[in-house]
Amino acid sequence: MKYYDYDLLPFKIxxxxxxxxxxxxxxxxxxxxxxxxxxxxxxxxxxLLASTTKKYPKERYMSMKRQELYAADFGCSSIANINExxxxxxxxxxxxKYTEKGMMKETLDFFLSMIMEPNVTDGRFDEEQFHLVKxxxxxxxxxxxxxxxxxxKRRLIETMCSDTPLAFFPLGNLELLxxxxxxxxxxxxxxxxxxxxxxxxxxxxxxxxxxxxYFLENxxxxxxxKPFSFExxxxxxxxxxxxxxxxxxxxxQSNLVIGFKIEELTPFERDYVAPIFSQILGGSSxxxxxxxxxxxxSLCYSIYSAIYGFEHIMLIEAGIDxxxxxxxxxxxxxxxxxxxxxxxxxxxxxxYIKLYYHSLDEIYDSPNSMMNFYGSHIRRHTxxxxxxxxxxxxxxxxxxxxxxxxxxxxxxYLLEGDVNHE
Amino acid sequence: MNKIELRGLDLTCYQxxxxxxxxxxxxxxxxxxxxxxxxxxxFNSTIVEFVPEGKNKYRKVPSGIAHFLEHQMFSQSxxxxxxxxxxEHSCDCNAYTSKKKTSYVFSxxxxxxxxLNFLLxxxxxPMITEETVQKEKGIITEELKMYEDKPYSRLYDQICLxxxxxxxxxYPIGGRVEDVEKTTHDEIMDCYYTFYHPSNMFLVITGNINxxxxxxxxxKNQEAKQxxxxxxxxxxxxxxxxxxxxxxxxxxxxxxTVPKICLGIKVDVSEFNDQxxxxxxxxxxxxxxxNFGATSxxxxxxxxxxxxxxxxxxxxxxxxxxxxxxxxxxxxxxxELLKRAVEKLEHLTITEEELERMKRVVIxxxxxxxxxxxxxxxxxxxxxxxxxxxxxxxxxxIRNLNxxxxxxxxxxxxxxxxxxxxxxxxxxx
Numbered sequence: 001m002k003y004y005d006y007d008l009l010p011f012k013i014x015x016x017x018x019x020x021x022x023x024x025x026x027x028x029x030x031x032x033x034x035x036x037x038x039x040x041x042x043x044x045x046x047x048l049l050a051s052t053t054k055k056y057p058k059e060r061y062m063s064m065k066r067q068e069l070y071a072a073d074f075g076c077s078s079i080a081n082i083n084e085x086x087x088x089x090x091x092x093x094x095x096x097k098y099t100e101k102g103m104m105k106e107t108l109d110f111f112l113s114m115i116m117e118p119n120v121t122d123g124r125f126d127e128e129q130f131h132l133v134k135x136x137x138x139x140x141x142x143x144x145x146x147x148x149x150x151x152x153k154r155r156l157i158e159t160m161c162s163d164t165p166l167a168f169f170p171l172g173n174l175e176l177l178x179x180x181x182x183x184x185x186x187x188x189x190x191x192x193x194x195x196x197x198x199x200x201x202x203x204x205x206x207x208x209x210x211x212x213x214y215f216l217e218n219x220x221x222x223x224x225x226k227p228f229s230f231e232x233x234x235x236x237x238x239x240x241x242x243x244x245x246x247x248x249x250x251x252x253q254s255n256l257v258i259g260f261k262i263e264e265l266t267p268f269e270r271d272y273v274a275p276i277f278s279q280i281l282g283g284s285s286x287x288x289x290x291x292x293x294x295x296x297x298s299l300c301y302s303i304y305s306a307i308y309g310f311e312h313i314m315l316i317e318a319g320i321d322x323x324x325x326x327x328x329x330x331x332x333x334x335x336x337x338x339x340x341x342x343x344x345x346x347x348x349x350x351x352y353i354k355l356y357y358h359s360l361d362e363i364y365d366s367p368n369s370m371m372n373f374y375g376s377h378i379r380r381h382t383x384x385x386x387x388x389x390x391x392x393x394x395x396x397x398x399x400x401x402x403x404x405x406x407x408x409x410x411x412x413y414l415l416e417g418d419v420n421h422e
Numbered sequence: 423m424n425k426i427e428l429r430g431l432d433l434t435c436y437q438x439x440x441x442x443x444x445x446x447x448x449x450x451x452x453x454x455x456x457x458x459x460x461x462x463x464x465f466n467s468t469i470v471e472f473v474p475e476g477k478n479k480y481r482k483v484p485s486g487i488a489h490f491l492e493h494q495m496f497s498q499s500x501x502x503x504x505x506x507x508x509x510e511h512s513c514d515c516n517a518y519t520s521k522k523k524t525s526y527v528f529s530x531x532x533x534x535x536x537x538l539n540f541l542l543x544x545x546x547x548p549m550i551t552e553e554t555v556q557k558e559k560g561i562i563t564e565e566l567k568m569y570e571d572k573p574y575s576r577l578y579d580q581i582c583l584x585x586x587x588x589x590x591x592x593y594p595i596g597g598r599v600e601d602v603e604k605t606t607h608d609e610i611m612d613c614y615y616t617f618y619h620p621s622n623m624f625l626v627i628t629g630n631i632n633x634x635x636x637x638x639x640x641x642k643n644q645e646a647k648q649x650x651x652x653x654x655x656x657x658x659x660x661x662x663x664x665x666x667x668x669x670x671x672x673x674x675x676x677x678x679t680v681p682k683i684c685l686g687i688k689v690d691v692s693e694f695n696d697q698x699x700x701x702x703x704x705x706x707x708x709x710x711x712x713n714f715g716a717t718s719x720x721x722x723x724x725x726x727x728x729x730x731x732x733x734x735x736x737x738x739x740x741x742x743x744x745x746x747x748x749x750x751x752x753x754x755x756x757x758e759l760l761k762r763a764v765e766k767l768e769h770l771t772i773t774e775e776e777l778e779r780m781k782r783v784v785i786x787x788x789x790x791x792x793x794x795x796x797x798x799x800x801x802x803x804x805x806x807x808x809x810x811x812x813x814x815x816x817x818x819x820i821r822n823l824n825x826x827x828x829x830x831x832x833x834x835x836x837x838x839x840x841x842x843x844x845x846x847x848x849x850x851x
Contacts, residue, residue: 019453020453021453021793022432022790022792023790059716059721059725060716060717060719060721060722063716063717064717067717067779067780067782068779068782070782071783071787071790094786094789094790098786098789128726132731136731136732139680139731139752142679142680143679143680143752145679146677146678146679147572148571249677250676250677250848251571252567252570253564253567253568253570253571284505284509285509285515286503286505286506286509290505294561298559298560298561299560299564300561300564301561301562301564301565301568302564302565319564319567351509351510351512352509354510354512355512357512358512358530358531358532359512359531361455361456361531361532362455362456362531364454364455365454365455365795417567
């Protein structure tokens with residue numbers, strides 16, 4: 001496996017050359033700083049570009065073409081990622097060895113046409129498609145309210161992190177969605193081509209020079225970008241006393257989310273100590289939360305914790321019966337306190353270090369995990385696999401206890417399931 | 423060891439049956455680091471009446487018991503708990519119950535031998551007691567409630583219930599809360615002794631493995647155990663299932679924002695043999711993809727008329743002598759959608775060009791899948807359960823599909839036995 005990086009000024013190309021896969025995977029990422037009003041615009045644009053092109057102006061023609069390209073997979077997603085907004089075009093297709101000669105070029109041509117040859121006439125996207133995309137987005141926003149776990153998590157984050165970009169609703173704003181005009185979206189499209197930073201990742205058994213040449217000739221974006229750097233989100237206002245919010249909804253089950261704020265982490269704490277802390281607390285079916293709250297007290301089916309290191313927050317989520325709310329909360333607080341006091345085994349720390357170490361080898365097993373891992377190294381300067389293997393072994397029990405002191409309970413949110421609630 | 427080349431996929435499947443009856447399948451993947459093992463019994467959520475090992479009368483057990491038993495397998499007070507063991511050995515472990523099987527799995531890049539021995543040990547010798555059974559009821563009840571709050575999961579459970587009359591396939595995998603409440607230790611043990619004998623189980627291992635070494639590990643483990651021989655092979659109650667649906671329409675209220683509809687179609691294929699059913703399976707997929715899917719006129723028209731925003735999703739399962747088709751959509755105008763879909767069902771067509779394109783898609787999908795050791799593991803499980811063997815040359819079979827045969831089979835299939843379930847929003851205020 002080899003990495004090749006080319007800085008071609010308007011964009012950068014990163015090739016992970018490997019013969020591990022029968023497929024070739026490509027990601028083209030457009031980045032800029034995340035703002036609340038742009039989320040809606042970017043989401044509309046993303047759906048528009050992925051749905052039709054000038055040459056294939058109907059969705060069914062697009063789908064037929066995909067099928068002809070040996071069931072190649074194409075997509076675009078608009079991701080609100082900490083302080084950056086990413087428009088990600090991605091494709092995975094079979095290596096020519098398994099199809100026919102020339103298919104790689106044909107597939108990449110089609111892929112790029114989604115970005116470079118939109119279904120636009122006289123400065124407007126196809127009107128029918130524009131309305132359809134808006135309608136779909138509206139439905140998606142409405143339907144997000146059917147997922148109780150999602151609702152609970154969003155409400156908690158909106159409350160706890162109200163002054164940060166984490167509070168922006170990632171599916172967009174309904175009012176803005178109605179207002180945005182076709183022309184505005186087209187202008188926004190031109191703006192993106194001109195101003196967004198662009199990173200391209202390719203993973204597979206390919207010739208890096210050929211890839212570079214291909215994009216130079218075919219991705220006709222010429223403007224040089226001001227570098228835009230990625231930043232963590234810091235939590236100010238650490239509360240002395242936590243707050244509790246309870247809302248009701250028609251449902252069988254109640255969803256509990258407990259939010260913690262974390263003081264600023266060093267990169268070492270973030271990438272090495274925090275994952276070990278989280279594993280011990282609630283990261284797996286062998287965690288303290290799982291063993292005590294589920295296995296010992298039978299209070300829930302699922303309970304887990306996750307630390308979001310760049311965001312400096314930790315969430316504990318559980319699906320419970322409303323009558324068990326107080327008990328679950330009590331045990332959770334107690335278990336959390338034990339982490340601070342060091343009431344866990346040295347051997348737990350060592351086992352999770354081993355798990356972390358060996359899981360790193362699995363990153364090589366899928367093109368997506370390779371690209372995402374390498375992408376994080378490029379964008380966020382996180383360590384590569386070998387460095388990580390070395391660093392993770394330095395984590396000690398004392399470090400985990402010290403980290404616990406940086407984590408502070410902030411907000412408790414219960415979406416109470418009530419079958420009589422309308 | 424038996425060696426089967428999976429043609430066109432650059433993979434080889436190694437196969438052996440041990441003296442205690444355990445079937446072993448292995449597919450090495452040289453280029454990955456991880457290894458994945460699944461130990462499976464055909465005992466599943468649809469088996470609720472059988473003759474227990476050592477007895478001679480049928481016994482009825484509560485629905486959801488296969489899933490309950492799966493949970494109980496993690497009770498191991500005489501040895502380390504599986505979650506703890508695998509976590510200490512840098513592996514992941516899990517278990518799944520479905521309407522076809524129950525599987526216990528683990529994966530990881532290291533400690534494979536230890537992991538494999540432990541898998542065989544904990545599944546072949548659990549410690550289930552009255553107390554562990556009682557304690558698990560609260561946990562399972564919460565799991566069932568979690569699914570009840572998911573609209574698509576409710577839709578599926580209801581369409582199963584309304585499509586079938588007597589096959590226990592109609593019940594949810596986990597059963598109902600009242601079934602879980604009344605499940606006893608004695609019933610669970612009867613299930614275990616009847617269906618978890620090595621001769622009723624099989625092991626599938628994929629990933630970075632050497633089959634010669636792995637089979638030795640398994641043999642050594644199994645030979646060291648003195649498991650009693652089964653007195654009889656399991657006898658499961660057979661049901662007479664009419665070709666009609668149990669209930670053709672039902673509305674449910676839930677806290678949803680957009681109504682959802684599921685059209686279930688029950689297709690009787692009792693007159694066809696296994697080979698024919700295989701082909702029919704592909705032809706039905708083609709028919710639905712081409713006529714209702716992303717490339718169809720139907721989808722384009724329905725969107726244009728504002729009835730739907732995305733194509734209907736389509737899935738198909740084999741249930742005894744039936745193919746059970748599910749089409750799901752979310753729409754405010756389900757009556758119109760339903761009317762048009764039913765009209766379209768009367769005239770399912772495919773052109774030569776469409777058929778060739780579909781063949782290209784499924785062949786490509788087989789190659790994509792062959793790059794995924796988890797997907798291949800699952801595929802081997804399903805093939806073995808379906809056919810009792812591994813399909814060596816699926817690609818040739820697909821290449822031989824043709825338009826003439828498509829129409830011949832479609833003419834012989836009856837797609838008129840249908841059931842519809844709608845989820846409507848509860849009234850606000």
